[in-house]
Amino acid sequence: MGLLVFLHIFLLSVIATAPWADAWGKHGHFMVCKIAEKYFTEKTAKAVLDLLPKSAEGELASVCSWADEIRFHYRWSSPLHYINTPNCTYKYSRDCFNDRGQEGMCVVGAINNYTEQLRSYGDSSDRYNLTESLMFLAHFVGDVHQPLHVGLEADEGGNTIIVHWYRRKTNLHHVWDTEIIDTATRDFYDDNINSMIESIQRNITNGWSDEIDHWENCHNKYKTCANDYAIESNHLACRYAYKDAEQDSTLADDYFFSRLPIVEERIAQAGVRLALILNRIFDGSVDDMIQSS
Numbered sequence: 274m275g276l277l278v279f280l281h282i283f284l285l286s287v288i289a290t291a292p293w294a295d296a297w298g299k300h301g302h303f304m305v306c307k308i309a310e311k312y313f314t315e316k317t318a319k320a321v322l323d324l325l326p327k328s329a330e331g332e333l334a335s336v337c338s339w340a341d342e343i344r345f346h347y348r349w350s351s352p353l354h355y356i357n358t359p360n361c362t363y364k365y366s367r368d369c370f371n372d373r374g375q376e377g378m379c380v381v382g383a384i385n386n387y388t389e390q391l392r393s394y395g396d397s398s399d400r401y402n403l404t405e406s407l408m409f410l411a412h413f414v415g416d417v418h419q420p421l422h423v424g425l426e427a428d429e430g431g432n433t434i435i436v437h438w439y440r441r442k443t444n445l446h447h448v449w450d451t452e453i454i455d456t457a458t459r460d461f462y463d464d465n466i467n468s469m470i471e472s473i474q475r476n477i478t479n480g481w482s483d484e485i486d487h488w489e490n491c492h493n494k495y496k497t498c499a500n501d502y503a504i505e506s507n508h509l510a511c512r513y514a515y516k517d518a519e520q521d522s523t524l525a526d527d528y529f530f531s532r533l534p535i536v537e538e539r540i541a542q543a544g545v546r547l548a549l550i551l552n553r554i555f556d557g558s559v560d561d562m563i564q565s566s
């Protein structure tokens with residue numbers, strides 16, 4: 274084969290197995306942010322537009338994987354993508370640390386941290402780079418909804434559980450970040466990510482409309498409810514992600530069809546809740562915007 278073709282394939286395979294291709298893959302994060310954008314109030318949309326870097330070309334979704342891309346450059350940010358738990362009971366006070374024992378250095382602490390920073394938007398203080406705060410927040414709200422981002426310490430959230438996804442060798446974490454989504458996009462949506470997003474959106478306004486109230490239920494006005502989202506993820510990891518997925522398992526139709534609805538619902542929840550968090554930050558008057566729209 275030609276050198277260019279070879280290089281292309283080589284690079285693709287490096288990217289596919291690289292550690293930074295971590296966390297809801299690019300597509301998962303893109304979908305979460307695309308869904309969120311639909312529920313921004315005018316004020317929120319304006320503030321987001323103002324904060325986005327030029328490279329985003331006005332679209333939050335295009336920078337929702339930024340936090341993964343800079344993860345090895347900003348090493349300190351790496352633990353902010355997940356939480357490891359000792360067993361199927363997640364507890365903030367016990368589990369939200371980095372490996373140097375600093376409290377709050379996990380995905381829940383990070384969501385609250387960047388929410389707090391963004392509240393200073395419009396003040397004259399420039400202590401933080403709010404463009405980065407926004408890109409971190411949008412990414413981490415996605416991550417905390419990926420069940421295996423609040424998984425077990427022993428297997429690094431499924432990273433050390435090697436499985437076959439149909440015929441291809443991968444690991445359980447990657448199945449939940451990427452494989453389930455990509456298989457669905459390919460098999461049901463003609464490889465068109467936008468049709469999958471539209472289909473999830475239709476379910477938000479139809480199928481799940483009764484549950485939206487519950488998804489948005491967050492009495493914690495000053496912090497976010499990220500801790501509740503982490504508890505949900507930990508339960509889903511133990512009930513569905515790890516179930517029937519041992520070392521060397523082959524995961525195929527049975528696993529795919531039973532877990533896909535969970536992945537779709539988590540993406541929808543993450544999108545709706547990201548909008549809720551941003552609307553509360555930038556447009557204090559809003560709460561039940563999806564209900565009333």
Ligand SMILES: *[C@@H]1O[C@H](CO)[C@@H](O)[C@H](O)[C@H]1NC(C)=O
Nearest residue numbers: 358359360361362363364367
């Ligand atoms: C989970 O692990 C923690 C820390 O090791 C322990 O204190 C707790 O009892 C365990 N819970 C269960 C249900 O095994």
Ligand SMILES: *[C@@H]1O[C@H](CO)[C@@H](O)[C@H](O)[C@H]1NC(C)=O
Nearest residue numbers: 353377378379382383386387
């Ligand atoms: C909060 O944000 C700052 C600025 O990015 C960062 O240095 C710090 O580590 C963050 N802490 C948490 C818990 O996210």
Ligand SMILES: *[C@@H]1O[C@H](CO)[C@@H](O)[C@H](O)[C@H]1NC(C)=O
Nearest residue numbers: 326343402403404405406408
């Ligand atoms: C804020 O962060 C973005 C992304 O890292 C960077 O491109 C930009 O130059 C930073 N702005 C300032 C004022 O440092």
Ligand SMILES: *[C@@H]1O[C@H](CO)[C@@H](O)[C@H](O)[C@H]1NC(C)=O
Nearest residue numbers: 469472473476480534537538
């Ligand atoms: C939408 O909801 C239906 C009924 O619950 C479900 O079968 C379908 O898989 C869902 N589609 C998406 C994209 O969430």
Ligand SMILES: [Zn+2]
Nearest residue numbers: 295296354416
């Ligand atoms: Zn991530």
